[in-house]
Amino acid sequence: MRTLNQRPDVIPLVAEVFREFGYEGTSLSRITERTGMGKGSLYHFFPGGKEEMANAVLEDVGAWFERHVFEPLRSEPPSAAIARMWDAVDSYFRSGGRICLVGAFALDGTRDRFADRISGYFIQWIAALRDALIRQGWGPAAAGESAEDVVLGIQGALVLARATADEGLFARTIVRLKSRLRPGEGR
Amino acid sequence: MRTLNQRPDVIPLVAEVFREFGYEGTSLSRITERTGMGKGSLYHFFPGGKEEMANAVLEDVGAWFERHVFEPLRSEPPSAAIARMWDAVDSYFRSGGRICLVGAFALDGTRDRFADRISGYFIQWIAALRDALIRQGWGPAAAGESAEDVVLGIQGALVLARATADEGLFARTIVRLKSRLRPGEGR
DNA sequence: TTTATTTTGTACCTATCGGTACAATGCGCG
C-alpha cells in the first residue's frame, strides 16, 4: 500500500476549499485543517505554494471536463454526447448546490493569475458543443451561438442559484437550456 | 462649500475596489490608496470597517438598480421600461467590461455575510421584469420563466465575457436575450 | 473670535498571512 497522501488525493480537498472561499479567501491554515496535512507536506507536494495548488486544482477540473464532457462532444455521436453532457453537468454541480470554480475565479483579480486556464476551459467547452451541434445538422453560425448561449446559461444559473438559495432554479434552467438544443432546432 | 469627502462620494470608489478584487481580496490599504482617504476618515464614515463598507456599496448598487431598472419595470409602460432596462444594463456593465459585484459576492463565502442583500437584488430584478412582461400580455408562468432566463443570461454573459476576454460576447448575448422578450413571444 | 463639532493623520495593536528551514520521522528495498 502506498502512502495515503498522494498529490492527486489532496487536490479534490483543496479544490473544495477554493470553491468555498475563493482564491483570496482561502488561507493556508484553512487548507491544512481541511486536508489534515501540515504545511510541510503541503509545500512538499506543491513547492509553488498557494498559487501552484490553485493551478493544480484548475488543471484537475479542466481534465475532468475534458474527459467527461469535451472529448465525448467531439468524438461521440452528437445526441448521445449532449445527453451525457447534461448528466455530467447536473451531477458535477450537484443540481446547483456547487458552484463553478473556474467561473468564480474569472470574476475577480484572480482571473489575471490563471487567465489561460480560465479562458481555455470555456473556449473548449463552447467549441466542443458547437462541434457536436454541427455534426447534428446545425448551421455553423447557429451552432456557435447556441453553444455559447448554453454554457453561459449554466454559469448564470450557478450564480443565481447560489445568490437566491433557490433549490429548483438550476434544474429548471437546465430543462430550458436542453430544449433549446433539440435536434433540428438550428436551421 | 461642504467637505469634499462625504460618505456618498466615497462609496463608488470603494465599490470599484471590491469589484476588482472581491471582498477578501480587498484590503484596507488598497481602499485608502484608491480613495485617497486615510484610515481615520474611512473609519469615521464606516465605523463597522470593511464589512460596513461592503454593505454600503451593495446598498448603493441596489438603490441604483431600483431607481433605473426595477421601479420603471413595475410602473412605466412595459415595452418602454424594458427598452430602458437594456440601455441601463449595457451602460452599467460597460458592455461586459465591468462585472456584477452582487453576482461576484454570491459565488464565494462572502455570500453568507450579505445573503439578504444579494438574494434581494436578484429576486427584485426577476419579479420586476416578470411584472412588466405580464403587463405586456405574457402568461404568468412564461413571464416568470423568461424573466429568470434573462437575468441569469446577463450574469452568465458577464462571467464568460471576463473569463474569455471576448469583447463582443456581452453585446451578442444582449441581442439574443432581447429577442426572447419580443412582445407576444410568451403565450 | 471663541467654542463645539466634524474630519483627518499618525502611531500603534494583535492576529494572521504566505512562505521557509530543518530536524525528526516513516518507509521501501537491498
Add this chain to the structure above:
DNA sequence: CGCGCATTGTACCGATAGGTACAAAATAAA
C-alpha cells in the same frame, strides 16, 4: 538489519491584515 529517500511536524520569518487610540487640524456655530 541498515541505507537512502520521501514525507512530515514544528518553529520561525517578515509583511500585512483589519482595527483602535487619540491628538491635531479643519470647519461650523455662537
